[in-house]
Amino acid sequence: MKIQLSTTKNIPAIMEIINDAKHLLASLNIDQWQNGYPNAAQIEQDVQNGESYVVVNDKNQVMATSMFTTNPEPTYLFIDGNWLVDEHKVYGVIHRMAIKKEFRKLGLATFLFDAFHQQLKNKNIKSLKIDTHEDNLGMQSLIKKLGYQYCGIIYTDYGAKRLAFEKIIS
Numbered sequence: 001m002k003i004q005l006s007t008t009k010n011i012p013a014i015m016e017i018i019n020d021a022k023h024l025l026a027s028l029n030i031d032q033w034q035n036g037y038p039n040a041a042q043i044e045q046d047v048q049n050g051e052s053y054v055v056v057n058d059k060n061q062v063m064a065t066s067m068f069t070t071n072p073e074p075t076y077l078f079i080d081g082n083w084l085v086d087e088h089k090v091y092g093v094i095h096r097m098a099i100k101k102e103f104r105k106l107g108l109a110t111f112l113f114d115a116f117h118q119q120l121k122n123k124n125i126k127s128l129k130i131d132t133h134e135d136n137l138g139m140q141s142l143i144k145k146l147g148y149q150y151c152g153i154i155y156t157d158y159g160a161k162r163l164a165f166e167k168i169i170s
Contacts, residue, residue: 001063001108003115006043006052013062014043014054021098025136032133035158038096046096053115055108064108066097068116074157076129076164081152084127084166091127092120092169097139113146120169128169131162143167 006014022033046052046067055064073093076083085091094116099108113128120128131154132139140163144150148165155161 014065030135063103064099067095079152
């Protein structure tokens with residue numbers, strides 16, 4: 001398997017994965033991603049920005065997706081808490097990570113995180129930030145296991161409360 005930048009041809013597969021994730025979150029009574037976000041227009045924008053990634057297997061089947069960028073995240077400017085690294089410095093950001101249902105529990109999320117950590121190391125960027133819903137215990141467990149520290153609460157541009165985490169990349 002390998003990670004690669006997404007193309008517009010990947011958008012239908014990415015949306016299938018995201019819709020599966022929306023159903024999983026709903027089944028767990030987590031209201032994350034239940035308001036029409038993320039949608040195909042958002043994914044298309046990620047692709048156009050060169051910020052959408054997919055994990056593909058040797059059959060070129062899309063197994064997982066994530067948005068990753070080193071552009072500043074506007075919602076991270078205001079945090080009820082404190083970032084480990086000044087939010088005005090360059091840092092990485094992960095959003096919209098999802099794994100295709102038949103490939104869950106195979107370590108693909110960790111594979112994505114590792115790839116993004118390596119990209120940051122290669123650019124000498126010291127921080128990766130992520131936020132998640134307070135009820136998304138699966139993502140919280142993963143990022144804590146990977147060494148992320150809880151930093152506080154941020155609010156999305158549509159007003160949703162999110163728990164913010166950061167890891168110093170060394």
